[in-house]
Amino acid sequence: MNNDILGKLPSGVLSWWKPAQYQENYESKSLVEYYMCPAGEGRNLVSSIFNPGGATSGIPIKQGLALTDINIETHESNKVDFVTLTYSAAMDGPDPENPENPDDPTFEFDGRECEVTVSLVDEPISQCKLYKGDVDALDNTTLKDLCALMGGQLSDEKGVDLTSKLNGKVPASLLSKILRGQTHYKAAYTQCRLTIPSKVDISDAGKISSRAGLPNLPDGQTWLCAGGGVTRRNGKTVTQVTYIGGNWDPDIYS
Helix, strand or coil, rough: CCCCHCCCCCCCCCEEEEEEEEEECEEEEEEEEEHHHHHHHHHHHHHCCHHHHHHCCCCCCCCCCCEEEEEEEEEEECCCEEEEEEEEEEECCCCCCCCCCCCCCCCCCCCCCEEEEEEEEEEHHHHHHCCCHHHHHHHHHHHHHHHHCCCCEEEEECEEEEHHHECCCCCHHHHHHHCCCCCEEEEEEEEEEEECCCCCCCCCCCCCCCCCCCCCCCCCCCEEEEEEEEEEEEEEEEEEEEEEEECHHHHHHC
């Protein structure tokens, strides 16, 4: 941990430590916040939360959740108190698996539980953001020549040099990279798996889609539903749906 940063902690203030964590299941939901302050000040600063500005003492509420747990740890070497505040509430609603109440609404938490993985895959260099706009604007004949050159062909069916034909039509740096054999680049591949209580409709498989709980993607990218299925977890029925982020063609995947 950076001692220089910790050394600048203001006295009398709870400073942000790391992002809050939200969790929700069939039984409860909770919000955990993380703070830090100079060593020895944590207890008094947390106590002030219960009585801000001299107001009537009461249990603090965050996003409808009551403060239920406080943990203070002192980091002696850095002279810092680490403070963890947990807000929670029990869920009260119908059991989605209870056949005696078929008209009760199905409990969902809007896909807040998700697993995101990011890896690298090979993509044609002509589709990287540096060249994609220029390449998409090319006419079909030029595109055919470019694809041929990327495939290792040096001249067209008439024996005309492809490099000469493409010179001035495609970016010079792209042409140079292809001639050096660099026809692909490593692109980020983002996959997200949502776990949603109960059975949900996944008829959008193979289509550009969106569902509450999916994280934001870079500009120009959308989520493609890759399908999913129903399974049992902790004695409950849940649906797990996989989405893949990318520059999906709306003409094909809509």
